[in-house]
Amino acid sequence: MANKTENQKAWLFVLPVVLLVAFNALIPLMTVVNYSVQETFGDNVFFWEGVKWFEQVLNSERFHAALLRQFAFTGTILAIEIPLGIAIALTMPRKGPWVPVCLVLMALPLLIPWNVVGAMWNIFALPETGLLGKVINGMGIDYNFTQQPVAAWLTTVLMDVWHWTSLVVLLAYAGLCAIPDAYYQAAKIDGAGGWAVFRYIQLPKLKRVLTIAVLLRFMDSFMIYTEPFVLTGGGPGNTTTFLSIDLVKVALGQFDLGPAAAMSLIYFLIVLLVCWVFYTLMMRNEEA
Amino acid sequence: MARIGLHNVRHSYVSAPAEDADWALKHMDVEWQDGGAYALLGPSGCGKTTLLNIISGLLTPSQGTVTFDGVNVTATPPDQRNIAQVFQFPVVYDTMTVYDNLAFPLRNRGVKEGSVDARVREIAGMLDLHATLDERAAGLTADGKQKISLGRGLVRSDVNVIMFDEPLTVIDPHLKWVLRSKLKELHQRVGATMIYVTHDQTEALTFADQVVVMHEGAVVQVGTPVDLFERPQHTFVGHFIGSPGMNVLPGQVDGTKVLIGDTAVGKISKDTVFSESSDKIEIGVRPEFVKFASKGVPVQVTKVSDAGRFQIVETRHEDSTIRVLVPEGKPVPSEDAKLAFNSAYTQVYVNGWAVS
Numbered sequence: 001m002a003n004k005t006e007n008q009k010a011w012l013f014v015l016p017v018v019l020l021v022a023f024n025a026l027i028p029l030m031t032v033v034n035y036s037v038q039e040t041f042g043d044n045v046f047f048w049e050g051v052k053w054f055e056q057v058l059n060s061e062r063f064h065a066a067l068l069r070q071f072a073f074t075g076t077i078l079a080i081e082i083p084l085g086i087a088i089a090l091t092m093p094r095k096g097p098w099v100p101v102c103l104v105l106m107a108l109p110l111l112i113p114w115n116v117v118g119a120m121w122n123i124f125a126l127p128e129t130g131l132l133g134k135v136i137n138g139m140g141i142d143y144n145f146t147q148q149p150v151a152a153w154l155t156t157v158l159m160d161v162w163h164w165t166s167l168v169v170l171l172a173y174a175g176l177c178a179i180p181d182a183y184y185q186a187a188k189i190d191g192a193g194g195w196a197v198f199r200y201i202q203l204p205k206l207k208r209v210l211t212i213a214v215l216l217r218f219m220d221s222f223m224i225y226t227e228p229f230v231l232t233g234g235g236p237g238n239t240t241t242f243l244s245i246d247l248v249k250v251a252l253g254q255f256d257l258g259p260a261a262a263m264s265l266i267y268f269l270i271v272l273l274v275c276w277v278f279y280t281l282m283m284r285n286e287e288a
Numbered sequence: 289m290a291r292i293g294l295h296n297v298r299h300s301y302v303s304a305p306a307e308d309a310d311w312a313l314k315h316m317d318v319e320w321q322d323g324g325a326y327a328l329l330g331p332s333g334c335g336k337t338t339l340l341n342i343i344s345g346l347l348t349p350s351q352g353t354v355t356f357d358g359v360n361v362t363a364t365p366p367d368q369r370n371i372a373q374v375f376q377f378p379v380v381y382d383t384m385t386v387y388d389n390l391a392f393p394l395r396n397r398g399v400k401e402g403s404v405d406a407r408v409r410e411i412a413g414m415l416d417l418h419a420t421l422d423e424r425a426a427g428l429t430a431d432g433k434q435k436i437s438l439g440r441g442l443v444r445s446d447v448n449v450i451m452f453d454e455p456l457t458v459i460d461p462h463l464k465w466v467l468r469s470k471l472k473e474l475h476q477r478v479g480a481t482m483i484y485v486t487h488d489q490t491e492a493l494t495f496a497d498q499v500v501v502m503h504e505g506a507v508v509q510v511g512t513p514v515d516l517f518e519r520p521q522h523t524f525v526g527h528f529i530g531s532p533g534m535n536v537l538p539g540q541v542d543g544t545k546v547l548i549g550d551t552a553v554g555k556i557s558k559d560t561v562f563s564e565s566s567d568k569i570e571i572g573v574r575p576e577f578v579k580f581a582s583k584g585v586p587v588q589v590t591k592v593s594d595a596g597r598f599q600i601v602e603t604r605h606e607d608s609t610i611r612v613l614v615p616e617g618k619p620v621p622s623e624d625a626k627l628a629f630n631s632a633y634t635q636v637y638v639n640g641w642a643v644s
Binding site: 180182183185186188189190191192193196200201204205 | 341344346365366367371372373375376377379381382383384392393396397437440441
């Protein structure tokens with residue numbers, strides 16, 4: 001204990017993490033801050049602009065529309081994936097030889113890279129050649145996600161549900177497995193039915209894992225880029241242009257670095273704010 | 289209220305039990321009288337919880353029948369048996385208030401809100417929970433939560449039996465005693481049959497009129513606390529109950545005389561027949577019933593430890609240790625001594641079981 005304070009070498013163990021965080025988060029973020037308050041014409045020539053870009057982004061209808069689409073998309077997939085994930089987790093066996101089979105099947109979609117998922121669904125849903133597109137059209141329903149906004153939305157949502165519901169399932173399943181048997185036994189003795197068991201035992205006990213599931217799915221879907229970009233490219237028109245896609249268009253398509261940087265920061269603050277509000281609300285009663 | 293019978297009950301968690309060790313419950317043939325306060329005492333893993341779950345219907349026994357008042361309920365599910373169970377760790381419905389927790393079993397059975405309210409308030413009064421009725425159950429301390437578990441059993445006026453599965457495990461020591469007295473008081477007031485599972489002899493002996501001692505999946509003795517202390521029917525009961533436990537030493541029987549070495553320490557009735565020469569004969573006597581005397585079993589004093597009002601004296605006779613309780617302040621011989629056994633409380637055990 002005597003030489004505890006002299007052991008400064010311990011800092012060396014923290015250094016790799018500090019460097020990593022600095023290079024992959026802090027320094028890039030600072031360059032974004034730098035761009036967001038200045039105008040540049042290249043050659044490292046900068047002009048001070050203050051909050052002009054922020055005002056411009058916040059007042060732009062294009063940003064409002066993308067933000068609205070983003071909330072609509074995230075809201076839709078959360079409304080589907082969370083209940084569906086819980087429902088699937090409830091039907092999965094708790095023990096026996098089928099447990100590993102179910103777990104592996106559930107984990108499979110999570111292992112596929114984003115752009116591959118986008119490409120898969122693109123081919124799968126093409127109206128002329130894709131299996132899904134062909135079958136739907138064969139049933140007499142006019143379906144073409146490359147031209148119809150509704151079809152494009154449905155396909156994008158379906159793709160996300162296919163890709164990410166498993167995550168909710170696995171989290172909910174882990175939460176269900178952690179409930180001690182005594183709770184189910186007590187409920188049996190108290191004469192509780194299936195719904196009451198779900199409402200008063202399983203759901204309250206799942207609260208923590210579901211909070212994590214909602215947060216993860218919120219953040220991921222709110223920042224979604226690759227899958228819709230590969231699937232629809234943001235179209236038809238701008239109907240599936242979510243925030244990230246729009247941001248890339250502004251930054252790399254139009255090379256408006258100032259507005260793009262301001263948009264990034266606003267985007268980041270929205271994610272942070274929503275997560276914080278949600279987490280605070282969910283954990284408000286935990287201390288009791 | 290009901291008289292509960294277990295007839296030839298056996299249970300195994302293995303699908304095809306082959307050997308003796310596969311049976312969690314080897315053989316059970318017990319009657320629990322209506323309104324009795326029973327304790328189920330035994331070390332961890334002796335089958336207590338299995339037995340409890342069979343009575344409550346959470347488990348269906350592999351063999352045998354369970355009867356309530358003579359009616360076969362072996363296949364009846366728990367919610368139709370009208371039983372209540374308090375678990376080792378408090379089980380409360382976290383998101384409900386204390387009031388809703390207590391009302392839950394009644395509401396599930398479609399009882400009218402008016403009667404629910406009256407009953408919940410009555411039980412809350414009994415358990416001193418009335419002040420916290422509107423609080424969320426999750427916020428209560430462990431003993432409060434255990435009271436809720438108990439209360440959920442008591443609210444049903446038709447409850448046949450209330451079972452406790454080591455309910456004081458997570459309770460602070462100073463509250464254990466309070467809660468135990470509360471249970472005793474409730475038993476007198478409610479009159480329901482209560483079965484209390486524990487591995488703590490103090491809890492068992494203070495709570496129960498009748499104690500059922502279990503060992504390796506079988507009942508070794510059913511009796512009052514005094515029976516268990518004075519006349520243990522099995523060496524296990526002798527060891528398990530009492531602190532320190534009973535002295536058990538190898539001995540011989542010569543006709544009606546019970547001998548340790550050359551010293552006669554007691555008598556048995558003539559008609560006791562020992563079938564096999566390989567039978568293991570042991571003599572059991574509690575440290576309370578042994579004293580130093582001028583003649584008797586020769587021993588050497590090896591250790592004296594002070595236990596407050598008593599000194600526990602360890603002595604050695606050949607290969608076995610004999611403990612003696614000597615009241616505080618009484619002299620203890622320093623080396624060689626002789627021990628006299630109180631023959632009324634000296635038992636002969638053949639292969640572990642007492643013979644008269």
